[in-house]
Amino acid sequence: MNILPKLWTKNFISITIANFLTFTSFYYLLVTLPIYALQGLNGNESEVGLIVTIFLIAGIITRPFAGKWIERIGKYPVFLTAFLIVCGSSFFYFITQSITTLLIIRFFHGIGFGMATTATGAIVADLIPESRKGEGMGYYGLTLNLGMVLGPFLGLTIMHHGGTNLLFFINALLALIALIVGFFVQIPKKTVTQEVKELESNKGIKSLFEGSAIPISLISAFFALAYSGIISFVSVYAKEIGLVEAASYFFVVYAIVLFISRPFTGKWFDLYGANKIIYPAILLFAVGTYLLSVSTSLPLFLLSAALIGLGNGTIFPSLQTIAIQIAPADKRALATATFLSIFDFGFGIGSFLFGLATVKVGYSSLYFYSTFLVLAGIGVYYILHGKFHCTVKQRKVQ
Incomplete structure (x- = not known):
């Protein structure tokens, strides 16, 4: 009888929790910051749209470079740096007093988000056994959907009943827990084949x-x-x-x-x-x-x-x-x-x-x-x- 290799290892559980917290925080702020910008910072609708745009643009710009950094220095350093940036950015929301300040924070938060989503995706692919790849990626992908549910529900509930300070405190707490969980992830070493080396050596925009x-x-x-x-x-x-x-x-x-x-x-x-x-x-x-x-x-x-x-x-x-x-x-x-x-x-x-x-x-x-x-x-x-x-x-x- 064939025994399937273990999927739910400490590393896999840790990386899925980190990914879940990352997307929970993303959706948590996605639906609450527009209200905060309009009511708390006296912004307008075009500025609210820019709050979302600048975050995602920062992530998009960062992703290709994160892939190159992973090739050069490894997955874990990029992964840990990403969550340090996310955690640090999350604490800066407390000092926002203008739309401009908020946009700057969102840009740096977006850089961390782009690096984090790239690194976690690369790491989880190494952690899941080949014979259970589809199953494992399915569970990993489910964390995004769970974050999409919990994030908005938690954010809007806190904003309506707890206020802005509690809103930012919970967001910082989510980021801090994700960082702590990240310390428990250990990445297995893999042999790099000649084919992979050739792919990694490709230069130029086409390689991205x-x-x-x-x-x-x-x-x-x-x-x-x-x-x-x-x-x-x-x-x-x-x-x-x-x-x-x-x-x-x-x-x-x-x-x-x-x-x-x-x-x-x-x-x-x-x-x-x-x-x-x-x-x-x-x-x-x-x-x-x-x-x-x-x-x-x-x-x-x-x-x-x-x-x-x-x-x-x-x-x-x-x-x-x-x-x-x-x-x-x-x-x-x-x-x-x-x-x-x-x-x-x-x-x-x-x-x-x-x-x-x-x-x-x-x-x-x-x-x-x-x-x-x-x-x-x-x-x-x-x-x-x-x-x-x-x-x-x-x-x-x-």
Whole structure:
């Protein structure tokens, strides 16, 4: 009888906890800082969008360099440095007295976030046994989804009932725990093959991106434009329509639907291919965005969250799966980095543009117009990927 190698080691548990805390903090601040900037710092909507954009741009710029630093000095030094930057940045939120100060802190926090997500992804790939790679990466990826639930719910609850100081204290505590947990991670030494050495010796801009993943990554960035406006401003919008308490539950409903649907949508992706999953998901995303734009009651508001969760929550992992499938076997890690960087770029730009646009038309109108942006994604997907069909065997990658 074959005995499977152990997955839940001390190192694997530590790295997944660190990743969970990183994304919990990310979403925690993502939905609360817009409110803080508008009410506490007297900022405007365009400045709120820039708070999200500058964080993600810093992370995007840092990721390729983090990969090079990992090659030169190793994964653990980059990993530990990243969490030191994240932890240090988190304590500086206490001294913010202007939008400018907040933007500077967000930039350095974004650098740490970009380094941390790059390093943890590289480390966890070494920790998971080859025979359990899919299972292990599935559990690791689940920490992002858990952070997406807990972060907004915790952040909005604390902000409404505890105030700004407690908000920043909890965020600093999350970062400190992640740093402490990081000290317990031990990385196994691996033999570097000649093939890997040749890949690592590549220079130039082409060595930072996987070309085959760029078209599908551009599709993800397109949908990120619409999604960024939802996740960055839905808490402010909820207050505007008199549903302040419901804002935190928006993300809970979103995540519950995502968790329930993920096993089914993954199997359908395997059985029927990407096109038959993604086109309906786009329509659900569009309907959810439209319902959000006309929400005047709690049931309608939460229904929009469910449909957006089912739609966008299916689109993102499906596109990421395609990016990995179409890449050469030895460049799947690079394809993943390419996909996430381009997605983050679309998200960051979307947050900034959405913030500018809300000054002119308001949240409700902009969510209404975003419905047509999402629908236009059908054409974008068809042109860049859908019309070519998937010829490779489909498999679920979470």
